[in-house]
Structure formats: structure tokens, C-alpha cells
Amino acid sequence: MSQPTSAPSQFALLRQRRFAPFFWTQFAGAANDNLFKFAFTVLVTYQLSINWLPPAQAGLVIGALFILPFLLFSATSGQLADKYPKTMLIRLVKDLEIAIMALAAWGFWAAQVPVLLVCVFLMGLHSTLFGPVKYAYLPQVLSERELTGGNGMIEMGTFVAILLGNVAGGLLVALPGIGHTAVALACLGLALLGRFSAQAIPTLTATAPQLQINWNPLSETWRNLQLARRQVVVFRSLLGISWMWFFGAVFLTNFPAFAKEVLHGDAQVASLLLVVFSVGVGVGSLLCEKLSHRHVEIGLVPVGAIGMTVFAIDLYFATHHLPMQAEMGVAAFLSQAAHWRVLADLLLVSLFVGLYSVPMYALIQVRSAPTHRARIIAANNILNALFMIASSVIVGLLLGAGCSIAQIFLLLGLANAVVSFHIFMLVPEYLLRFIAWVLSRLVYRYHVQGDEHIPTTGAAVLVANHVSFVDAVLLMAASPRPIRFLMDHRIFRVPVLGWIFRLAKCIPIAPHHEDPQAYERAFDAAQQVLAEGDLLGIFPEGGLTRDGQLQPFKGGIAKILRRAEKEGLQVPTVPMALTGLWGSFFSRIERGGAMVRPFRRGMFNRVGLNIGMPLAAASVTPAVLQAQVQQLLQQ
Missing domain, CATH: 1.20.1250.20 (MFS general substrate transporter like domains)
Structure with missing residues (x-):
């Protein structure tokens, strides 16, 4: 699948101010956490004899102290990250890290284990405060098409930093005569580097400045979990x-x-x-x-x-x-x-x-x-x-x-x-996207053009020609959001595919002369999808093409848009054209039905989807949409 060339690759993000300073701030912080913890673990395990902290228990105690702030203060840190500008919070957290590492430097120099244990807890607090800011920052500066790459870079950087921090901590603390001093200087230096990087992060506005902070961690933790469950x-x-x-x-x-x-x-x-x-x-x-x-x-x-x-x-x-x-x-x-x-x-x-x-x-x-x-x-x-x-x-x-x-x-x-x-099974969207991913990348060689025209927020109607039994699955693969499809009720009888479409909560529709009540229920359900701000997919031809040519569009799309307009919804319509599917395993053929002779066109057939500019509801008629789709078929 091709993508717009305007979207930079994940590595190109490292050259941009909106991402690079944040990446290196996170990298330095993760490296510092692990250098400090591992050096301290080696110190109490191999170099000092502490009666009240046996070597076998040192790693467990240090790990528990580091995780404890996540349980105690995560709820508060989430509120702070929503209420205040994230750039300001990042810089304050990095200032806190410098102070903690200055105290830890003295702890290493003086071999004061209690002081270092306090610093472990404080570094856990530092990470607790930084966590919500870290993952809430990215969607404010990256588009939907950049989020996966941006998160991938952050995850990669974090694990590399963890690795380097552990290796450096073990090597430095073992240096004869100067190990403790070397660890102290390294921790303080990484804290300063993180603060220097944070200074270059662009200023962002707060997302919920009117939020009233609830300082009770127990009640706020419960509230956050309930908020997520919505x-x-x-x-x-x-x-x-x-x-x-x-x-x-x-x-x-x-x-x-x-x-x-x-x-x-x-x-x-x-x-x-x-x-x-x-x-x-x-x-x-x-x-x-x-x-x-x-x-x-x-x-x-x-x-x-x-x-x-x-x-x-x-x-x-x-x-x-x-x-x-x-x-x-x-x-x-x-x-x-x-x-x-x-x-x-x-x-x-x-x-x-x-x-x-x-x-x-x-x-x-x-x-x-x-x-x-x-x-x-x-x-x-x-x-x-x-x-x-x-x-x-x-x-x-x-x-x-x-x-x-x-x-x-x-x-x-x-x-x-x-x-x-x-x-x-609880969230079928994962399984559906997996099926769409397999079909579009392993069964077909799928090329999408114009996918930036699919709205990333708000209601819209996606309209496409109907060539095969897997058209809906291929449209799912091209969309960054779930799509609810209005589909002929007979397709739900097809083995496997019927189960997939029921899992996707597709809306069955029967011809008015066959079942008037089912016909009206389908339009009611379609109206509900748009009212909830979701994507609705329809195939206006009303059935699979039998000759590979675009069939006349029926009037259902006009009815859907008129009903939405009566409810005060101005819903754009996005025309789409599926190409290369005619004659494949899942389409009909001129002399025979669908899904016979699976390899009649070989493997990895080239298929495509051309997506046009969204059309305003007022300008949409079946004839206009058919002309738009026909034009996209010829691209």
C-alpha cells in the first residue's frame, strides 16, 4: 500500500524539532534510570556488606521502590499532564531529575545506601510524572499517519537506552578506585543532557486547563480506571x-x-x-x-x-x-x-x-x-x-x-x-484488522492511492464499487478507523465471510419488496452510525457486478444523506474505486460463480483502491457518485 509522500518516515522525525528534542529527553531519562539502578544494585550486591539489605534481596527491594510511585502517584501525574502545558511539565520533571541525581552523586561518593534508596524512590516518582506526559505529547505533535512510526522510535529508543544504561552502570561502578565517582558524574551528566534537550521541545498548550486536581490518589485512580472503561x-x-x-x-x-x-x-x-x-x-x-x-x-x-x-x-x-x-x-x-x-x-x-x-x-x-x-x-x-x-x-x-x-x-x-x-474476542476489531492485514498484504498485492481523503475524525459515508465478496475487508485495510458496512443480507449466509461481517457489526439490508421492516431497520442503523460520528460504508450498486463493469447506483445513498441532513448532520461522502479484483477468487467470473478455482489468477494478484476527494452532502446524487467512481476506475 502506498502512502502520501508528504508524511516523513520515522527516521526523518529525528531531524524535526517537534520530535527530536523530546526523543533525546526520553532517551537520556531512560538511560539514567537504568544506569543508576544497575550501578546501585551492583554496589550493594558485590561491593558493600549491608546487614539489613542482603545481596539476594537488593534487586527486589530496588525494583519495588522504583515501581511504588507508579501505584501512588500515577493518578495525580495524569491530571497534571492534562491540566498544564506538557512542555512546562517536562522541563520541571527534568529539573527534579537534576536535583535527585545531585543527591545520588553524594550518596555514591559517600557510599550512603539509605540515601540511594531514597533516590530510587524519587527516580520512580520522576518516571511516574513523565509517563503520562510522554505518551500524551506524541498525538499533539504527530498526525495519525506518523503516530505508529513515532511510537516505534520511542519504544526502540527506550530499550536501547535501557540496554546502554545497564551496561554503562555495570562497567562504571566496577572501575577500580574511581567507580563510585564515575557513576555519580555519569548520572548527573545524563540528567543535565536531558534538561538541555527538554529546553528545545516546542511549547504546547494545555488540553484541559480548567481541570480541578483531585489530590486523593485512591479515588482518582478509581476515577481514571472508570474513565478508561467508558x-x-x-x-x-x-x-x-x-x-x-x-x-x-x-x-x-x-x-x-x-x-x-x-x-x-x-x-x-x-x-x-x-x-x-x-x-x-x-x-x-x-x-x-x-x-x-x-x-x-x-x-x-x-x-x-x-x-x-x-x-x-x-x-x-x-x-x-x-x-x-x-x-x-x-x-x-x-x-x-x-x-x-x-x-x-x-x-x-x-x-x-x-x-x-x-x-x-x-x-x-x-x-x-x-x-x-x-x-x-x-x-x-x-x-x-x-x-x-x-x-x-x-x-x-x-x-x-x-x-x-x-x-x-x-x-x-x-x-x-x-x-x-x-x-x-472481547474486542473483535483486533481480529478484523488482522484478517484485513493478511488479505491486503499476503493474499493480494494491495496498492492504495488517496487514503489521506478518508476522514480521521467525524462521520462520513464511504462509497465504492462492488466487485468481490472481500471488498469490505479491503476497505477496512485501507481505513485508519473502523467502518460499519451496509450489506446485502444474503452475504451473511456465506461461510466464514458471514461470520466475519457479523463480527464487524455490518448492517444487513434486504430489498424493500422482500422485507420492508428489515429495509427500514437498516436505514435506522445507518443513521445511528453517522449520529455517533463513525464511518459508514455502502456499495450503491446493490450487488456484485456480474461482468466486471460498474452497475447503476441505486438511490439508497441519497436517502441516507437526506435523513442525516434532517438530523442536522452534514456528512461528507468519499468516493472509492476498487481495481484489479474482477476475475479473482472472490469475484464472479463471466462463466461461473465466485470462490471456485482459487489459483485461477495465480498468487499475490495486484489489486488497488483509488480514493477521491470527499464530496459535500448537498452535491451528492447517485448519478454524480457513479460518475466519480467511474473516473477513479480509470486512474
């Missing part, structure tokens, strides 16, 4: 993202034990696993823009879920028969062919995590009301923290019950299949 797709997506953090946390927190107990590797092998996992998430995040063709393509979410399940399960089988042997370093580990399968599984699991998460984040940003967006993100952060805590508890119980790390990965892969299927 939009079913958004709330289910929050749960989907939280599950992704559950899934990822199981891997990330168990790499050291997995490397030692299952792979028989040393600490460097554990670091290698982290590197591979981080690279995979980064690659998957960047692939989202390419695979979605610069739309918010939630059809990639089931692709990601399938990959996560398949390669998490295969990871178990890849390690099932590894022999017992002495602890080995990276060179010895890589010299054994069986270990390359393990690394490939980890790389692919994390790659599909990227494909799974980026479209969900973009969907939440697009579907959330601008005045409530940061509070929705805050609700997401709360759920994420709860799911990560739950992952630690559940993994602890499984380990206590005698499960190995590899068995836990197997159970996680199976659980992912169950959870994902449940989410996709």
Missing part, C-alpha cells in the same frame, strides 16, 4: 499493554537465573540475553511503521501475539535437552550451535513484543479524547505496575512449586495464547 476498545487495549509488561517482566527479571541454571552461563551470558532481547524489541518497534504503512494498524497486534506464543514455547524446547556442563563465558556459549536457537527464539519473542505493543499504544493515543488522554495513560501506568508486581508474585509461586525457568517460559507462552484470544 471506551471499551481503549480499556481492553490498556489490559493488553499491561499483559505485555507482565510477559516482558517475566523474561527480563529471570535472565540471570535462566543464564545460570538453564544455559550454564556466567553473568556475561545473562548480559548477552538482555542485549538480544533489547535489540529484538527495538527492531520490532521500528518494523511497525513499515508493516502498517504509516497507519495505526492494530492488525499487527494478533501477529505479535502469535509470534510471542510460538517462540516462547519453542524457547522451552530449545533448552529442554541442553546437557549439564561447567559455567561458561560468552565465547564458549556462542561456540555451541544449540545456543544459537535459544538466541534466535529470544530475538523473535522480543521482536514480536514490539509488533504487539506499538500499535496498542498508538491506538490509545488516537482513540482517547485529548482532554482526558494523559489520565488514560496514567490509568495504563497503574495497570502496568500491578501486572508487573503480579508477574513477580506468580513467578515466585511457580518457582516455589518446583517449576524451572524454562517451564515458566513455556507456561507463559501458553498463557499468552489464552489471554490474547480472550482479548481479541
